[in-house]
Amino acid sequence: MKRIYVNEEWCLGCRLCEYNCAFANSGLKNMAQALKGKPIFPRIHVEDNGRVTYAVSCRHCDDPLCVKSCIAGAIRKENGVVKIDRDRCVGCFTCVLVCPYGALAADENGVMQKCELCLANACGAPACVKGCPNNAIVYEEREEEA
Amino acid sequence: MNRYVIVGNGVAAAACIEGIRSTDRSGEITVVSAENRPVYCRPLISYYLEGKTDLARMNYREESFYEENGCAVLYGRKAERIDPAAKTVFLDGGETLPYTRLCVAAGSSPFVPPFKGLDTVPETYSFMTLDDALSLERATETPRDVLIVGAGLIGLKCAEGLHARAKSITVCDLADRVLSSILDAEDAAAVQAKLEENGIRFFLGNSVAEFRGNTALMQNGETVTFDVLVLAVGVRANAALVKDAGGETGRGIVVDASMRTTLPDVYAAGDCAEGPDASVGFNRVLAILPNAWLQGYTAGVNMAGGGAALENAIPMNSIGFFGLHTMTAGCRTGQEEVEHTPNGYRRLYTENGYLKGFALIGETRRAGLYTSLIRDKVPLESIDFTLLKQAATSAAFSREKRKTMFGGAKHAD
Numbered sequence: 001m002k003r004i005y006v007n008e009e010w011c012l013g014c015r016l017c018e019y020n021c022a023f024a025n026s027g028l029k030n031m032a033q034a035l036k037g038k039p040i041f042p043r044i045h046v047e048d049n050g051r052v053t054y055a056v057s058c059r060h061c062d063d064p065l066c067v068k069s070c071i072a073g074a075i076r077k078e079n080g081v082v083k084i085d086r087d088r089c090v091g092c093f094t095c096v097l098v099c100p101y102g103a104l105a106a107d108e109n110g111v112m113q114k115c116e117l118c119l120a121n122a123c124g125a126p127a128c129v130k131g132c133p134n135n136a137i138v139y140e141e142r143e144e145e146a
Numbered sequence: 147m148n149r150y151v152i153v154g155n156g157v158a159a160a161a162c163i164e165g166i167r168s169t170d171r172s173g174e175i176t177v178v179s180a181e182n183r184p185v186y187c188r189p190l191i192s193y194y195l196e197g198k199t200d201l202a203r204m205n206y207r208e209e210s211f212y213e214e215n216g217c218a219v220l221y222g223r224k225a226e227r228i229d230p231a232a233k234t235v236f237l238d239g240g241e242t243l244p245y246t247r248l249c250v251a252a253g254s255s256p257f258v259p260p261f262k263g264l265d266t267v268p269e270t271y272s273f274m275t276l277d278d279a280l281s282l283e284r285a286t287e288t289p290r291d292v293l294i295v296g297a298g299l300i301g302l303k304c305a306e307g308l309h310a311r312a313k314s315i316t317v318c319d320l321a322d323r324v325l326s327s328i329l330d331a332e333d334a335a336a337v338q339a340k341l342e343e344n345g346i347r348f349f350l351g352n353s354v355a356e357f358r359g360n361t362a363l364m365q366n367g368e369t370v371t372f373d374v375l376v377l378a379v380g381v382r383a384n385a386a387l388v389k390d391a392g393g394e395t396g397r398g399i400v401v402d403a404s405m406r407t408t409l410p411d412v413y414a415a416g417d418c419a420e421g422p423d424a425s426v427g428f429n430r431v432l433a434i435l436p437n438a439w440l441q442g443y444t445a446g447v448n449m450a451g452g453g454a455a456l457e458n459a460i461p462m463n464s465i466g467f468f469g470l471h472t473m474t475a476g477c478r479t480g481q482e483e484v485e486h487t488p489n490g491y492r493r494l495y496t497e498n499g500y501l502k503g504f505a506l507i508g509e510t511r512r513a514g515l516y517t518s519l520i521r522d523k524v525p526l527e528s529i530d531f532t533l534l535k536q537a538a539t540s541a542a543f544s545r546e547k548r549k550t551m552f553g554g555a556k557h558a559d
Binding site for chain 1: 161190206207435436439440462465466471473475510511512513517518530538540542548552553
């Protein structure tokens with residue numbers, strides 16, 4: 001299945017992926033209306049150690065600890081995509097405690113959210129990848145390395 | 147054909163079913179469920195009282211779960227003893243269930259110390275089951291004064307759950323701080339302050355000397371009057387089935403990393419089990435939902451003839467009160483280092499070049515990065531730990547590790 005992969009050498013640290021993510025998941029048609037003057041809560045975030053930058057979002061693990069750990073049974077893996085039922089989430093943050101990638105974070109209301117590859121929103125494929133100006137994140141099918 | 151019997155019907159039991167079925171599609175599975183309902187999200191009972199969830203959303207699995215997995219569930223029944231030689235479970239009412247392999251996932255029960263005058267209290271409650279939560283919901287249909295004995299995880303989540311419903315909430319504990327099993331004095335003070343900000347009153351280092359009806363006489367001579375008493379002093383693993391049959395038990399049923407007890411073909415998982423804790427290197431009861439699932443699944447796979455082992459179980463808790471999130475994991479041994487951030491602080495414990503444990507108060511972003519260092523026993527010399535102390539970022543990991551984690555994009559030019 002197609003997944004998002006990262007090439008940190010190519011990342012400019014521009015954070016466009018964060019804005020495109022927040023916009024794609026806003027449900028709004030106008031980017032300015034969705035994002036301007038508001039704090040954003042993207043499902044991807046840019047890591048930065050002063051030397052390299054790169055974007056991190058859910059890895060849709062083969063063995064997802066978040067799914068096993070969710071106290072509300074709100075996180076499931078369906079067709080290769082780890083999804084969260086935000087209506088069931090009670091905001092306990094256990095998934096944040098266990099995710100080895102730091103890929104889950106709360107929205108402005110304390111409800112957890114995560115990358116679901118934009119498959120369920122109007123974008124249809126990862127908006128972060130579509131908007132990346134330097135191919136620092138790609139969405140492709142490849143054989144998983146062990 | 148294999149006949150699997152599971153005693154208990156919580157998350158560990160559900161995971162055990164899933165583990166069995168990952169390996170054996172045809173064996174018979176019988177579940178003995180003391181509670182009269184399908185598996186539900188037990189840790190949500192406080193969120194239910196708070197109105198953050200409802201009964202429909204508390205189901206842990208779909209309604210069709212047992213049927214799809216070919217399980218017979220005996221609701222409202224109790225396993226009274228097992229005969230490991232005859233490989234038989236004896237149920238209340240005299241019925242017997244033969245098994246090829248048995249999993250005891252019987253959970254834990256509230257422990258009630260012998261308080262003087264407890265029998266004079268008109269209304270006492272525990273806070274372990276959904277039925278307990280429903281009883282407390284009815285008991286607080288009109289706002290009343292609540293006294294909770296026990297400032298541990300159960301007592302405090304109960305306090306938060308009842309906060310909007312109760313006229314007043316008082317919590318007492320013999321320990322000198324809240325959440326004494328996981329927090330040190332400074333962390334506990336921050337959590338207590340948050341609860342006090344929200345009107346919850348505490349008597350710590352001070353428990354009830356005697357009950358007289360709706361009055362508690364405290365050890366320090368003060369009195370607390372209440373309508374509703376919740377006893378949340380502690381829990382005990384339901385280990386008797388295995389203990390009485392001659393199996394090894396400590397604070398729970400002793401299991402190895404494969405979830406085998408010392409009795410042949412008997413496994414245990416969840417809050418009743420005392421399994422390996424990778425953070426300390428010996429067995430401990432790890433009564434948290436993630437370990438219930440992991441232990442249950444491991445037991446199930448092995449019951450069905452697979453070769454699963456749970457080698458990296460550690461204690462870990464994420465617990466929030468009124469928006470203040472607190473996380474702990476592993477153990478607090480070795481060198482302590484504290485890093486303050488605008489959100490709160492992180493307390494990390496390192497020993498012999500490994501992260502052993504942490505406490506995060508308020509500052510919980512990407513906490514799983516730290517948890518994974520403990521679980522996976524990552525040598526700190528292989529990462530930029532100085533950076534990781536300042537910020538929870540995988541950029542502190544080595545380039546090779548990052549490449550494994552995130553793929554390393556192959557470029558199509």
